Amino acid sequence: MTSLFNLRLIGLLATGFFCNAAYANCTVASTTTPASVLLGTHSTKVVSTGGITSGQITFLVQCTVTLGVALLGGASTLSYTVNNPLLLTHSTVPGEQIAYEIASNTTFNPTITTQGGSIGGSSFSLLSLALLASQNMRIPVYVRSGATSRWPRSGTYNSNQILHVSGSICTVSLLSACIGVTYPFSNNVTMPIQLEVSKLCEFISVTSDVSFGGSAFMDQVAPQTLTARVQCTHGDTFKIYANAGAYHNGTHRQMDRAGVQKIAYDIYHPGSTTNILTQANGYNKAGTGLAEDIVFPVRVIAGQTTPAMGNYQDTVRLVIEY
Structure with missing residues (x-):
């Protein structure tokens, strides 16, 4: 042992x-x-x-x-x-x-x-x-x-x-x-x-169609909105603008019916009914770093003669710069 x-x-x-x-x-x-x-x-x-x-x-x-x-x-x-x-x-x-x-x-x-x-x-x-x-x-x-x-x-x-x-x-x-x-x-x-x-700034989503619906008289067309959901670098300024569309008349954007008649309308800065959104007059904002919705009013221009019935449309591109 x-x-x-x-x-x-x-x-x-x-x-x-x-x-x-x-x-x-x-x-x-x-x-x-x-x-x-x-x-x-x-x-x-x-x-x-x-x-x-x-x-x-x-x-x-x-x-x-x-x-x-x-x-x-x-x-x-x-x-x-x-x-x-x-x-x-x-x-x-x-x-x-x-x-x-x-x-x-x-x-x-x-x-x-x-x-x-x-x-x-x-x-x-x-x-x-x-x-x-x-x-x-x-x-x-x-x-x-x-x-x-x-x-x-x-x-x-x-x-x-x-x-x-x-x-x-x-x-x-x-x-x-x-x-x-x-x-x-x-x-x-x-x-x-x-x-x-x-820095970075991105569209998450954008309203694909803005519809004014149907109306018999131009003065009865209700305003609509275009919503852009974006996310941008915190603290850095970005700019959103809309191009002129396909039928701009030099003053306003227009919706067209088969090249025959048009309805004038425009897109405005958030909260405004007079400040038109253009490339030269874009909407500037500082990013929050979080997803946020930016709402642009869209209105038919008052005082127009009611055109013939039909489907009127335009295509507009929304752009973000940062």
């Missing part, structure tokens, strides 16, 4: 003992590679959905000894903590911000979403995190943007993030306990992050 117990004890020590009794001074580089995290240029619509991910960024830990299982597989540790809020801030409008998260793998599991969050570990957790090359250890970092509640304002968004890196190299470990000499290291790593947001 005694011999069997001794054999088992020796086997346990053999699998849990890590030794490299060398002087292990380590330093952490103060910048990442590359030095800046550039998330690129994306439309406000794309940015609003989140998920814009950086390529791999790394920071370097350089030591005086070769790094491997003998040193890192035991009680050696390394972690990094996010010092600043995880927010990209607009360069000229500080109130405009886009959240982001930080991780050390492309699955973002685990991930850091709040200031003060950390990633790291010891033993084999550290080995799975680090990219080893002789006396160097590179820790990968990835950045991913979060979703926004509306299409964000166009422009440049920046974050001057700082990662506080700390850890220690243990020269002799027994399982997760350090029984040798511990060499601590720490430093702050600066990590500037930038995202460019480009």
Whole structure:
């Protein structure tokens, strides 16, 4: 029984003992590679959905000894903590911000979403995190943007993030306990992050047919409306206008019946019965970043002689500029 117990004890020590009794001074580089995290240029619509991910960024830990299982597989540790809020801030409008998260793998599991969050570990957790090359250890970092509640304002968004890196190299470990000499290291790593947001404005839907219905007399034709549902970058001005249509007479748009007779009508700015909507006199508005309805009154011009009965029509194109 005694011999069997001794054999088992020796086997346990053999699998849990890590030794490299060398002087292990380590330093952490103060910048990442590359030095800046550039998330690129994306439309406000794309940015609003989140998920814009950086390529791999790394920071370097350089030591005086070769790094491997003998040193890192035991009680050696390394972690990094996010010092600043995880927010990209607009360069000229500080109130405009886009959240982001930080991780050390492309699955973002685990991930850091709040200031003060950390990633790291010891033993084999550290080995799975680090990219080893002789006396160097590179820790990968990835950045991913979060979703926004509306299409964000166009422009440049920046974050001057700082990662506080700390850890220690243990020269002799027994399982997760350090029984040798511990060499601590720490430093702050600066990590500037930038995202460019480009403006966008889209029609979601537009009234396809505006019908005045049937009427025996021109003065009895009821006004109608043309509704454009749009979504445009928050804070950026856009312009909507209507072209002249197919039968404009120089003053008003007209509906035509088989090239024989016409009825004058027009499209007006929202809330107006006199301000005609044209390319030169378009409707200007600042986008909200959300879907919104813009209602344009459409009216038959008063004082016209009632033409012959029939179907009168015109085709008008609505245009949005931003």
